[in-house]
Amino acid sequence: MSQYLDSVMETVIKRNAGEVEFHQAVKEVLETIEPVLAKYPEFEKAKIVDRIVEPERQIMFRVPWVDRNGEVQVNRGFRVQFNSAIGPYKGGLRLHPSVYLGIIKFLGFEQIFKNALTTTPIGGGKGGSDFDPKGKTDLEVMNFCQSFMTELFRHIGPDTDVPAGDIGTGAREIGFMYGQYKRLSNTFTGVLTGKGLQWGGSLARTEATGYGLVYYATRMLQDAGTDWTGKKVVISGSGNVAIYANQKATSLGAKVIAMSDSNGYVVDEAGINLDVVKEIKEGRRGRIKEYIDAVPSAQYVEGCRGIWTVPCDIALPCATQNEINGDEAATLVKNGVKFVAEGANMPSTPEAIATFQGNGVAFGPAKAANSGGVATSALEMSQNSMRLSWTFDEVDQKLHGIMNAVYDQCTSAAEEFGMKGNLVAGANIAAFLKVAKSMMAQGVV
Numbered sequence: 001m002s003q004y005l006d007s008v009m010e011t012v013i014k015r016n017a018g019e020v021e022f023h024q025a026v027k028e029v030l031e032t033i034e035p036v037l038a039k040y041p042e043f044e045k046a047k048i049v050d051r052i053v054e055p056e057r058q059i060m061f062r063v064p065w066v067d068r069n070g071e072v073q074v075n076r077g078f079r080v081q082f083n084s085a086i087g088p089y090k091g092g093l094r095l096h097p098s099v100y101l102g103i104i105k106f107l108g109f110e111q112i113f114k115n116a117l118t119t120t121p122i123g124g125g126k127g128g129s130d131f132d133p134k135g136k137t138d139l140e141v142m143n144f145c146q147s148f149m150t151e152l153f154r155h156i157g158p159d160t161d162v163p164a165g166d167i168g169t170g171a172r173e174i175g176f177m178y179g180q181y182k183r184l185s186n187t188f189t190g191v192l193t194g195k196g197l198q199w200g201g202s203l204a205r206t207e208a209t210g211y212g213l214v215y216y217a218t219r220m221l222q223d224a225g226t227d228w229t230g231k232k233v234v235i236s237g238s239g240n241v242a243i244y245a246n247q248k249a250t251s252l253g254a255k256v257i258a259m260s261d262s263n264g265y266v267v268d269e270a271g272i273n274l275d276v277v278k279e280i281k282e283g284r285r286g287r288i289k290e291y292i293d294a295v296p297s298a299q300y301v302e303g304c305r306g307i308w309t310v311p312c313d314i315a316l317p318c319a320t321q322n323e324i325n326g327d328e329a330a331t332l333v334k335n336g337v338k339f340v341a342e343g344a345n346m347p348s349t350p351e352a353i354a355t356f357q358g359n360g361v362a363f364g365p366a367k368a369a370n371s372g373g374v375a376t377s378a379l380e381m382s383q384n385s386m387r388l389s390w391t392f393d394e395v396d397q398k399l400h401g402i403m404n405a406v407y408d409q410c411t412s413a414a415e416e417f418g419m420k421g422n423l424v425a426g427a428n429i430a431a432f433l434k435v436a437k438s439m440m441a442q443g444v445v
């Protein structure tokens with residue numbers, strides 16, 4: 001890194017003490033944009049990088065609610081409105097006990113660049129809470145969501161900030177939050193995405209992140225002269241992204257042989273039966289180990305990280321950040337993995353990325369590969385503004401076109417800046433350029 005970028009990184013670490021995931025996300029971007037700053041010295045003069053690493057606004061608030069025993073619970077809510085250079089803040093809400101400011105800031109920072117790649121006009125933001133929806137009753141989840149929105153509603157709006165789902169926030173939570181927003185604001189607007197299909201949601205939004213991931217990975221396969229047919233695929237997680245990545249990859253001829261949740265993983269050499277997974281996860285909110293009750297020939301192994309010891313051609317990490325470390329990446333490489341595309345946000349540690357790239361594994365970074373979800377959220381916003389709904393095929397085709405455009409931006413930026421084939425550098429550079437030029441045009445704000 002140049003001296004200037006080094007000094008920005010130092011300030012980030014000092015100013016955001018202890019927020020290690022945020023430091024990691026910033027470092028990865030700063031490490032790849034040096035040639036851009038060399039070509040555009042005006043960016044350094046205007047302190048674009050110093051500004052881009054500082055959220056425009058961050059909101060933290062108390063979320064009190066009453067549980068099923070009548071006891072008062074207190075959670076912490078977050079919304080980080082990171083960058084609005086190219087559009088209203090846009091990004092999901094994560095509900096998971098591990099959430100703290102550093103997680104939301106890493107996700108918000110990534111979101112700026114991801115959203116820039118989608119070709120749609122959306123800025124970057126992220127939010128959430130350390131509330132754990134697991135094991136809660138619907139009523140408890142509603143109590144929490146209503147309390148959360150009672151504070152959040154004053155900070156968001158269809159032209160200001162449009163939240164959506166992420167880990168722990170699915171259709172049920174978006175419904176409860178939307179209801180409370182509508183009640184408080186007395187408006188029916190596109191203030192959240194991932195809404196129910198009967199009340200403003202977009203067809204194909206549920207499938208979009210997983211499908212988009214597979215469309216992006218298809219281009220990686222094509223560039224290597226191959227396709228999905230007969231490929232063995234390992235997918236971590238068994239949530240929204242993992243399920244629809246499985247569905248699309250399987251429909252293109254791949255065999256998905258393993259999936260997981262935070263407790264363990266299942267291996268089914270015959271190919272995972274997705275109907276069973278959907279029934280467990282979307283139906284009864286169960287655990288992946290229940291898969292072997294329905295498919296006794298499959299194997300369940302306790303401990304989620306072991307999934308990376310399952311030999312495969314293609315790995316799609318779709319659970320959470322830092323779920324593949326350097327050693328696990330080395331095991332994947334030793335077992336013959338040729339392609340890795342990230343469905344989750346920042347699932348590979350820097351050591352894992354270096355291991356993949358250093359061993360000829362094609363590597364598709366999260367902010368490009370999983371951008372289909374938020375891109376389709378932007379399509380939901382468009383439909384809401386027009387008060388029209390497109391068909392599933394119309395949305396899916398637009399999504400497919402967007403993923404191709406995202407891929408093309410990554411490859412051409414990498415090539416232009418002398419790092420041909422490096423999709424990490426390509427994604428960071430293409431996205432940074434778009435945001436930086438917009439910030440330059442809008443003055444010091």
Ligand code: NDP
Pocket residue numbers: 096098165166167168169170209236237238239240241242260261262263304318319320321343344345370371373374
């Ligand atoms: P879900 O809540 O639907 O599913 C999350 C899955 O990941 C579950 O199987 C969960 O297991 C597992 N998981 C979560 N946290 C951990 C953890 N700490 N350790 C091990 N496993 C874990 O979330 P999504 O599918 O929506 O999100 C998955 C990833 O994709 C996240 O990184 C998210 O940020 C990213 N993403 C999501 C998008 C979307 O549109 N939903 C868009 C782009 C990225 P368990 O049930 O045991 O917790």
Ligand code: 2IT
Pocket residue numbers: 090091092093114162163164165166167193345370371373374375377
């Ligand atoms: O990480 C992500 O891109 C998401 N969770 C989706 C955000 C959105 O606004 O659809």
